[in-house]
Amino acid sequence: MSGGTARAAIRPNKGHSILERRFARLGWGFATPALVVVLAITLFPIAFSVAMSLSHVTVSADGFQLSGTTTEHYEMLLKSERWRHALVFTVLYTIGTVVAELVLGTLIALVLEQLSGGRGWMMALLLLPWAMITVVSAQLWAYMYNGVYGVLTALTEGLTGTPFQFLGTPTPAVLSMAAADVWKTTPFVAIIVLAGLMMLPSDVVEAARVDGASAWTAFWRVRLPLLRPALVIAVLFRILQAFGIFDLPFVLTGGGPGDATESLALLGWHVMFTNLDFGPGAAVAASTAALVLVGCLIFLRAFRARVGDEEAQA
Template structure:
């Protein structure tokens, strides 16, 4: 015997006590032909953007890999590729200059990304608590990030100048002589890191602020009702929920910091000596100044491979920490 029920009400249970099977939701199912047409339409609209990405990103990477494994001969009209060889990579891996550039780039990336993540999170927490003036504070915060890196590097070069710089004017009366922070390896590295942190911390802060705003407030309120203090709520509740957002910010910063070129190029020129020479600067110098295209392409290829490997390892560790969180 069937039991009729009014629309919008729960169906009555069957005589044996089990609930009747739910009717399929026909509104959410689409015919396969309609799904295929929607998929083709999506690919059609995405094709121009994908072609641009392939032309400006994928093709240069593939061509640099091909050049790195080829004999490159410089000619009057450019260069020519012939044969296949691993000599370019052998020269790169055996170069002390490449190892120093790799060490500097890794240390610089780790140091700046860690500091920027901590400062960006603290700034985001402060902005979240603001009730008035948050818009103005965010606009002021974004000014360094919106500034072109070459311009900000020139500004910091003026600050660090050992003759007429602002920092020298402050420290000269204290130490009794001119202070040229860009003239020593360690101080030049720290000065460059400070300029980078000043510029890119707002980027991390805005991303983390967006994640904080999207956190479920009911979970936080439940923890507070249970007696958790502010530090416990942040460390045990909010920070785990914020990990996907932090992962996005950190991954973007790793990609940017590992390929840094314009800041050391303008601020230090890779000096003193080659103490602040990044992998990107090394590849540019070998290829464009020395006209050694094969090893230069090998440097670019190894840099791209290291960035890809680092991001994959980071995502693997992140997935292991969050457990059920899925970044895809």
């Protein structure tokens, strides 16, 4: 190849790279205002909470002031049985609800995939619980769980002769709150899984069925591994939401009975705005954000390692 031919072959690539850089700068220019807003409403409160948790906080009629540096707020958390209970409850609640939503959402997505007509209407009906504001849905569930006039209470009384108190004791209260959460957020998981199912190549599943694989084997061995990216997205979003749950227990149970349904977010609110202990409350918020970040990083690292092992074996 002559020198002129080589230069002619190189020029388009160089021009293309310049065009790509221009489009990249244009994209960053359009995204910058949104990024500034996101940083202002997310990172700044987190950074301020961390600063408050590491400072002496003085509360007065004019507000509060930060002075000095201390770690006593975190030492109080580690010694607090209430914080440990809230941590255990939040972790177990997150695991239980996310697993239930993942299983139910996948089953619903498989049913919707098989619908030849009316899928749009079914998806619209399915999204109604998800579109409803959590405070509103929590209040509706509170009406149904009410021990005097609740629909579910009257139903249990008609079936057993004794009204069941859904929110009166710890274990039923936890399960009742989890049921309300699963009812609201399962449609979100179902839509994400359905989108993943619609993107799967049909020839791979058809090849497995031709080779004699049953419907269950084709789903478990072929479709489910291909669905992992969609499942990871759904699980990450749900972990972030479930671990920071506040509005549902705040409206439905208030953290009770006792502290049976008190999450970390609700504990932080009680400490900061009920007891006016801003330092310990900020420590609860900062530790919750750190735990969510570490948990998501561990989950993503485990997922990437699993995918890497499978690619190596293939």
